[in-house]
Amino acid sequence: MKVLKIPAIALFYILSVSHVLADEPSIIVQSTTSTANSGLYDYLLPLFKKDTGITVHVVAVGTGQAIKNAKNCDGDVLLVHAKSAEQEFVAEGFGVARHDVMYNDFIFVGPPEDLAKISGGHSAAVALTKIAASQSKFASRSDNSGTNKKEISLWKAVEINPQESSGHWYLETGSGMGATLNTAVGSGAYTMTDRATWISFKNKQDYKIQVEGDDQLFNQYGIIQVNPKKCSQVKSVLAEKFVDWILSKKGQAAIGEYQLEGQQLFFPNAVTDY
Secondary structure, eight states: OOOOOOOHHHHHHHHHHTTSOTTSOEEEEEEEHHHHHTTHHHHHHHHHHHHHOOEEEEEEEOHHHHHHHHHTTOOSEEEESOHHHHHHHHHTTSEEEEEEEEEEEEEEEEOTTOTTOOTTBOOHHHHHHHHHHHTOOEEEOOSSOHHHHHHHHHHHHTTOOGGGGBTTTEEEOOSOHHHHHHHHHHHTOEEEEEHHHHHHOSOOTTOEEEEOOOGGGEEEEEEEEEOTTTOTTOOHHHHHHHHHHHHSHHHHHHHHHOEETTEEOOEEOOOOOO
16 A cells, blocks of 8 residues: 655645635745744735735745745745845746845844843944854854844854854754744843844843844845746746735835834835836
């Protein structure tokens, strides 16, 4: 008797959409944990469905995994935050075109003891240099996410390889942003997070933002329709409607209007003629 083995990611898709009627128009968006955990999709997607009748299923993973999933044709649209990787995705033919959607920023958070003395700073380079010099604990996602890609680029800019101290003061969680924040808070470590996730994070305890405002901490999000020439099952008409709506004046306005605890989490910056 032959046993059919279904890959875990495929099983997830099957289970997640099994309740949806076969004739209901729907798409899969591969996206990031930051956009999902912030509640942005909970706000945007009902507005989109009201306008179009299209249901959107979001797979929220790190940017690296989202791009990998899209390359495996496990989605119709990609919405992530690692511009160079997104441009490579399009250059390799997996995406139709890339568009800026919105931005926010990354911040450093840490415990009140502030052993590395970075509180009140506005330079990521200075903060990382002080953290390494003092061997203060730093929790890294280490998951190839957009946040992790940015963090690694910042370490490279100051010519420090923190992975040489992995398991000592450099803590590699291999997890999403929420789980990494919990690790940081639980172990008294610093970490770098996108601001939207920090605002929505419920376990802050006595942690505070300690470094912010550096241009190097700019966090741009982009949207890409998966190319049907690479992935024949892509629902290109529905996917294009979603991309167009996100880039439209209405979609951009909705992104800008979304707030949590009185704070705007994302700032729309699409440049289109929609």
